[in-house]
Amino acid sequence: ETLVAVKHSALRVLDPILTTAYMSRNHGYMIFDTLFALDESMTPQPQMVDSWTVSDDGLTYRFTLREGLKFHDGSPVTGDDVAASIARWGERDGMGQVLMDFVESMGQDGDNVFVMNMKEPYGLVIDSLAKPSSNVPFIMPKRLAETPSTEPIPEQIGSGPFTWVEEEFQPGVKAVYAKFEDYVPRDEEPSWSAGGKVVKVDRVEWVVMPDDQTTLNAIMAGEIDYWESPPSDLLPVLEASGELEVRNLNVLGYQTIMRPNALHPPMDNPLIRKAAIASVYQKDVLDAMIGNPDLYSLCGAMFVCGTPLATDVGSETLTEGNGQDLARQLLEEAGYDGTPIVIMHPTDVGTLRTQPVVVAQAMRDVGFEVDLQAMDWQTLVGRRASQAPIADGGWNMFMTNWVGADVFNPLVNNMVNGKGPDGGWFGWPDVPELEELRMAYATSGSLEEQQEIAAKIQEVAYDEGVYAPIGQYFVPSAWTSNLEGVLDGPAPFFWNISKN
Amino acid sequence: MSDNLLEIENLRIALNGDPEQEVVKGLDMEIKPGQTMCLVGESGSGKSLTALATMGLLPKVLVPHAGSIRMKGEELLTATPQRLRKLRATAMSMIFQEPMTALNPVARVGAQIEEVLEFHSDMSQSQRKRRAMEMMEAVHLPDVDKMYRSFPHQLSGGQRQRIMIAMALIMRPQLLIADEPTTALDVTTQAQILSLIRELREEQGTAVMFITHDMGVVSEIAEDVTVLKLGEVMETQPLDQLLRHPQTDYTRDLLRSVPSHVPRAASPDSSEKVVLSTQSLCKTYGGSGFIFKSREVNAAQDVSLALQHGRTLGIVGESGSGKSTVARCIMRLIDPTSGQIMVGDEDIAQMHQRDLKARRRKIQIVFQDPMRSLNPRREIGESIIEGPLNFGVPRAKAVERARELLELVGLPASAVDRFPHQFSGGQRQRIAIARALAVDPDILVADEAVSALDVSVQAQVLDLLAELQKRLGLGILFITHDLGVAAQICDEVMVMQHGRVVEYGPAGRVLGDPREEYTKALISAAPGRHWDFANFRPFSESGRAATSAPPSA
Amino acid sequence: MTDQTVFTPGDGRVSPLDRVREIVFSSPFVFIASLILAIIVLSALFAPWVVPHDPVRLTPAQRLKPPSEIYWLGTDAYGRDLFSRIIYGGRISLVVGLGAAVFAVASGLMLGLLAGYIRWLDAILMRMVDGLMAIPNILLAIAIVSLWGAGIWTVLIAITIPEVPRVVRLVRSVVLSAREEPYVEAAIAAGSSTWLIMRRHLLPNTIAPLIIQGTYICASAILVEAILSFLGAGINPETPSWGNIMAEGRIYFQINPGIVLWPGIVVSVAILAINLLGDAVRDALDPRMAKRGIDR
Amino acid sequence: MFGYIVQRILAAVPVMGFVALFVFLMLRLTPGDPAAIIAGDTATPEQLQRIREALGLNDPLHIQFITWIGNLFQGDFGTSVISGKPVIELIAARMEPTISLALTTIILSVLIAVPLGVIAAWKHGTLIDRFVMLISVLGFSVPVFVIGYLMISLFSMQLNWFPVQGFRPIGDGLGQFLHRIALPTFTLTLLYIALIARITRTSMLEILGDDYIRTARAKGLPERLVLMRHALRNCSVPIITVIGIGFALIISGVVVTESVFNLPGLGRLTVDAVLARDYPVIQAVILLASLIYVVINLLIDIAYVLLDPRIRYS
């Protein structure tokens, strides 16, 4: 039995550590396994790990792997494989980099024990290893994990529930996975990426359809089984057909954000950045972008509503839509001289086309000059890396979307990084206070303390205008009603689904 | 019931069927079996339309709205398309003027002949082929096996016309309509085709409707002649009767305009200075090409000539003999391969185009085709003043001069702002002459300047040239393939064949007493050379033959 | 050639206005086409006075409304009035169409004249033209737009560049055949310089074929703009053009097919009209078409 | 003939050279960085630099160009910077749908358009003529994707005659293949019918006034044969030209059709590659398309010689 799923975009890069692309992450979940995984209560649960101990001084972690874990090439999974994989991940991933700062050494102790020695105690070791979204610390064979982290791994061999069918891979067209017969699932019920990953179909095909209209027709005609992210406007059509199931699988949903560039005038002035943020009303953005109020929520929490760190500190104007006067006042105070704000507008990505238009209108309404520059997403990706002044190809602002799980704490959330032009994320705000707070968060012991620090971070971030969430939205998936057992989770999973 | 094969009665053809716009106005004609009827008349007089109406092939816009055409008593104008199709090729068939375009260029000629049999006989494939080959032999085509498989473009004009004739006669029709079948051919080929038609007519007893505007041809082939003018019959008479006793002024004028083959008296003074001469002029076409050289053609070889002030040098020869090549070299429209071209005492053979520009005012050209040599999008005034403007004459003065010139060539001065299509062919040719004169040249090159014109118009233009020459002292290099025309205008004649000069000398001598075989052949092929049209009698009766020396020689 | 041509007395010139009138009234089809085109052009030109709503103002609360008295053709996904956008869209689309036609014809004309008259330049230019022609035009356009950023200028350039080679070839072939005409030789004999000959004798010959080519380019540019928008490489979606209205509307085809169909109809009608007009001009300028009755 | 072909092929070399240089420069001199695309959202400038290094994107332009051309001559089209697959494999996998669609479209269009054009010319000036012309102008007035959507909603969704999307290689059986390719073919065909019918009509009109047509009629041939045997054969040159150019155009024209009907063809490959700045893929596809164009032009010229004996190799 083959399950045909239409993905939100094409699988291009196969190495889920090399890139943060969601398609690569989803691909990783198919063929790789993780040490830990989050369950639906966002609690880390062991996945490849059978049991683990932490020394009393909090400096030594010993992880015993489950019996019978095997890679697709037949070799057993060893502690060395794990160490190499975590090391490679730690070079690329933000949270991984923080973890690595605390790690003294890693290695194996006996074939199936992985040991991690810390320089000083660190509260987020298990949370890091259970990181659910890009980059996920996937475990791969040591020989692959030794590939430099700037080059793609040469082969797709993991220990996950599916194997990779290289012959049928056509980049931009389809990717094919087969059930890994030797996979040993856990006994627990599946919950997000935790629990037993029992594969109930023979093959999974991921296909790409360049045109949503085509996908709609195809799923209605029964030519495909599963549509990962239908545009929200089409959901009523899908629901009305009666033969399809439509459900939101990702409870944290997505956060859409606006990100000013702190390097260049006039946006190097925090007042101007704040003015821009104050001009925006989330409801306008979400109405234009999603339309259906059931599929969005107004949410000013930088770490996403519905998570333990959620708070609405500093976000009133965004969710109430009452910031226009404040914005005008801030502009006045900042002495805004009418320099046009260059907003990069990616026109080829459905989920990013709308926000710039709405934000531009909101900003113009309070007195900004806006230069909305249309381009394709890849141009934007290239251009946003430029720290050059506007005249030389720089920029003032862009919008993007994050999966909730990618921003749900100060360590994974790139936008609250305050390191400035060196080591910061595109936009590069230089706010040392934010860095101090993030360090405090990393080493803090209790949830209450974490919540307090997170709230402080959010307050500072809003005050500096480093970025603003401009809405939280949900992307339900649709599948034909002969599929059963489709799982919730921060990423789409294909185990546990049966087709009859 | 008469014994006529074809009877045309009061045929009226009008544009869009509108009686106001009649182009054939009540034509009557009868052709008996085996008879040869010639239709003559100036261009546009409705000759072709009559033929096409008979065949049922009139253009849609032209409607025969009155009268009748009967073939052995059967009305053709109202016959169904199927019936007409059946009659074509079997009862009547037609040869067209242009052998170049009348054959399908992409089909082998053998197949094109056979096609007729395919639809009008039940012969087998091999029978058809045999019959076609027989017919090709009957029209004296050489190497029939090879011809059969050739494409039209691989044949000469005369051969193509023979194919047309074979095609027309293969079903032994009772009526053959030949619409100017030889006009596009040179004299030698023309003579062959005419005798072929005569021969076939005698063998097969076919009646022929022969259309031409060439009185010479008429005198060679006709039994009876019908003269048309502007869609009306002027008169119908047996040939001899018509030539000797034309009934209407129109016919008389027509006959008087036919250029005589008796050379005119040469201009008296032959010691004038030479204004133009060439020495060993050669032109080779082709031979270029990136990797594979194209075929070379020696279009002119060792041509030496000299043109004197106020005199006319004629170049004659069959088509392709290199006449135009010489003219174009002299004009430096093409670059000669070697040799000298002296204009005055300057050699312009290899001169750079930039330096040539200034020399161009001395020497001007009149092209064969007056329509195409005038830019259809520009007022003729603009065309005339183009040269003077280039040579720095102020515009107002140039226009003034253009008006004078138009009057000089017999057109109203007000014609300057009309377009070429608003003039007749003869008028256009005068404009072309006016343009050539606009820069006051010493030398005029006229390349087939009157070939496209009607005899009557031709006569006017020739008179004009002669008059201008007398007044302005022009040296004229006159190129033609019509020996009659050459005889009328030239002081000296140069005969060319295959790019070489065959004979060169005073016109009276060369045309009256040719020494070279080729020249003799050329002269003896000219149709109507025995007939002194202008005096309504054969030369034999006027006491001197065309071939005898002119009195002043 | 008949020598019988009547010597028409009086002025032989036809004023341009008469010419236009003659073409427009040459057939009912052409008349209707001209009328429609006039309406489209005028309404685009005077869009601000014609449209009932601001075409760029977002009103998310009104998104995807069906046609009503307020929104004659309904609204798009941003709650913008479809009718107003289509009227305004004509501005961009017509500018793209006309712009592409004018640029392509102008640059093609220059290069073609040069190539046709200057031998040594011909070889070089023709290789480049062949090369440009060999590059698939839509791919080239997509590449240019996505590489240089989407704006009306880039879209215009992207659409124009692939058209230029065709014009160059056309002009060149006209020039090559015209320069063999006796009247060009006559001009040479009259001592006219190359430039004068080009201007006086060659250029006018290219006009009729260029008008046809121009209308063709105009029509195809409007379509290519739509295709580029469809592929996500069109003009900034904020500014309406017929192409991007359709492109944005396509995912709502099931919900509100009008977003695609209305601009689609307008595009089709406009192109139809342009083509019909082009054909009529061709027939008017090519006397052979008009004069030659077809034998039956 | 052989010499002529050799000469033509040699003449194509500078053309292809120009295309190669043009495409290369256009790609390199414009913004966008495949390294940034591979690296994703969180890469640091230093990591980007290392990825660029690994891809050879830091070499001077002329070195990159020479390397690329050098490899081309050894039959190496490079590897996709994004997916790491050899370009030649990517292209090979995408050839079939595009070529199939192009062929079916051209064949169907010719079968429909040529008779239409002939009839229109024959009935010149009548209502039939007007109607045929209107249809064909309409054919290229409607954006392809609009036609596509309408086709799908009519023939697939309402009538259920054809699947809405996808491609089956001809290896899976002719029936399957045709079933899938039918709708995209119809969609594109409308456009090409328009092109071909118009040129057929125009050239027929010119030819029908020629003398040899009158000769054929004077021979008493039935009208059908006059049209088919004498007239059509003589306008084959312009018709073939348009068909050939049409075929070349289809290669890029299919982009939209491929999207609408989800055919995994070359057009999509290129668009994806352009959007991802996958230089080796873009370069190879455009070069390939140009090559196809050049080859088709060569074939057209050879066809001229076969169809019209007057045309000689020069």
Ligand SMILES: Nc1ncnc2c1ncn2[C@@H]1O[C@H](COP(=O)(O)OP(=O)(O)OP(=O)(O)O)[C@@H](O)[C@H]1O
């Ligand atoms: N297709 C046509 N449409 C309109 N008028 C035509 C057409 N064909 C011929 N005519 C006109 O009909 C008249 C007679 O033409 P016809 O061809 O019979 O002349 P002709 O005597 O054969 O002349 P020529 O010696 O030049 O061949 C001319 O005035 C001509 O302009």
Ligand SMILES: Nc1ncnc2c1ncn2[C@@H]1O[C@H](COP(=O)(O)OP(=O)(O)OP(=O)(O)O)[C@@H](O)[C@H]1O
């Ligand atoms: N441009 C050219 N390229 C190659 N060959 C040519 C060219 N022009 C003329 N020729 C050839 O040169 C020879 C002489 O041609 P030319 O035109 O001088 O003859 P002509 O005596 O003027 O003939 P006509 O009486 O037919 O005008 C012919 O064989 C012709 O085919």
Ligand SMILES: [Mg+2]
């Ligand atoms: Mg005639």
Ligand SMILES: [Mg+2]
């Ligand atoms: Mg000549």
